[in-house]
Amino acid sequence: MAIGETIRNSQIWKSIFRHPMPLDRRNRIVVMLTNFFLHLHPVSIKKQGIALSFTWCMGGVTFFLFLVETVTGVLLMFYYRPTLEWAFNDILALRDVTSLGILRELHRWGAHAMVITTWLHMYRVFLTGSYKPPREFNWVVGVILLLLTLLLSFTGYLLPWDQLAIWAITVGSNMARATPFLGYEGPGQQLLTIGGIDMITDASDARFGLLGARFVGEETLNRFYVLHCIAIPLAVALLLAIHFWRVRKDGGISGPL
């Protein structure tokens, strides 16, 4: 006890934490206002708004899983090279050689779980009618986040570069080939010709834009890797910030008016 007291009274501790221990009512309020990580929350909240039977904690769990994916993802990037030569072998080594051999498992199962918890969060928000005014726009942000979650999972699916990976992505991205007007097997692309020359070919259509090639190959691996590790996570992080900020601005966790 005395050691704890000494640490909490030291200059270092006090320079880091701007508030005393939240042991009494006053300091429990102060901690919410002065801690960077906690200031996202209000100081006080309606009891029903935080009941687990009401929120299922699904939004929180989804965000936590996003953090798990970020941390395990960064660690995986240390071991993994997105090239045809190394991608599969690095994953193999990750399983057979590396210590902490469940890193990929944590990342993969965390990703599947995140898809599920995103759906469940949306389901809860729908069932409680929480998308209704004034929270319409935050629902829209949530739908975009749902789409980005699926895209994160989809781009990550390719990276192990095994049979499961490339054929799932091949089947999935074949859809883009049929995009109306913009896919070379899509309806209406025949109309986009200039002087008898087709504008939309298998080397210029929507699928080519997605894959960077006519089929799932090294360009695709590179493209999906960059999307998976940088572009989509950045977009998600930005939208998450807006999503959380709007929760507060729109009146906190929803409840009966």
Added chain:
Amino acid sequence: MHNEFFLKDVAGFLGGYYTFIALVNGVAALILWRKQGRTGWAVTWAGFAVAMMILAAMAIQGSASMVPALPQGVRSLVNALSGPVLYTLGTTGLFILLFVFRKFFVQPMVAWTILNAMLLLMGLSMADENFAAIVMKPDNVPIVGLVFLLAFFTWLATKQAVVNDERAAQGLPPMEKVNDEKVLVWPDLVYTELICMVAVSALLLFWAIFLPAPLEEPASSVKTPNPSKAPWYFLGLQEMLVYFDPWYAGVVLPSLVIFGLMAMPYLDFNKEGNGYYSIANRKFAYLSYQFGFFVLWITLIILGTFLRGPNWNFFGPFEFWTPYKVEVLNNVDLNQMFWVNLMNRPLPRAPQDAGALTQVGTILLREAPGLLALGAYLVLLPPLMAVTVFRSYFAKMGFIRYMIMANLMLLMLTLPIKMILRWTFNLKYIVSIPELSLNF
């Protein structure tokens, strides 16, 4: 025998699985007896727990023939009966049943009985080699989790909605309004969040330790696996490819799903049911969402994952996925049905050297039955509904919002309609214009 090795492999898992069910039921019995004084139910679940312990003992005692399983006759019957038609009608029927009798199903003892029945059926099915081969694929395990999670949370939400609906009928505010005293976020919320984080971490670690991530052979662009499947969360879309061309099933419909979800808060003008669980005062919104989510998204994912095998053929849950299964495809386009079968004449065809205008005219004539049907569906139905079933909606929503809502609804319903037309008339395309790769 091959099957014997499999049963010895799965016996340990099943032993643990039945022991787990027994433990959970033992705890439930204890709570019912000590805390709630419901001795009858307590005895029932204690008895069930004992039965599960016996099943666990049977599973692990070493002889493959003693592992509890569904009788072969039952499995064959289920395989023979199951097909896309029965599956889709069955899940839709179940959805309606659960909705209509929701007051019955939300009772804790009814829900508990159903949960136990699901768990028991799952255990008995796991002793089937073909069933286990698909369900135990590492990437399919999350879907099993999804099924149980969705069942649980739907029960939890419906239970609260039923209470709130009854209160509303008596003129009382929803339960969420009753508990609206304020508490401090520290400790009440931050501790809840911490506990959730710890629980999720524990679950994830457990999952990661016991289930290795899949890694198949190195990628090869010349060896196409059969079946080739998209990641599991897109398998509902892949299943739609049975009924529609990729431009609609893979591009237009998913875009409409996203657009429709975004548009929802602006289309739902109902001010009731904001911020609490309720069903009775928002039936239309509730049923539309649940139909889209459960019947058209989740059950199609389950169908696409567990019941679609090589060549995207349908396989019963206990059927071996043979690539040699042949299904006769004799689907016919609507133009064929109209011109050839009904009018007894060949399809309209323009002469080889005809001008562009004649060619277009011929295509329009050939596809007239489909285009007219589609036109009537998308152009005539919305105003027709506005003056009949959706009269009050139209008045409250205004023209633009109503038209968007009506069209989204009709487009969503194209999927079940096309399914039914396929099953009943073997209809392939309503409109088929291969000249423009435009088949619908």
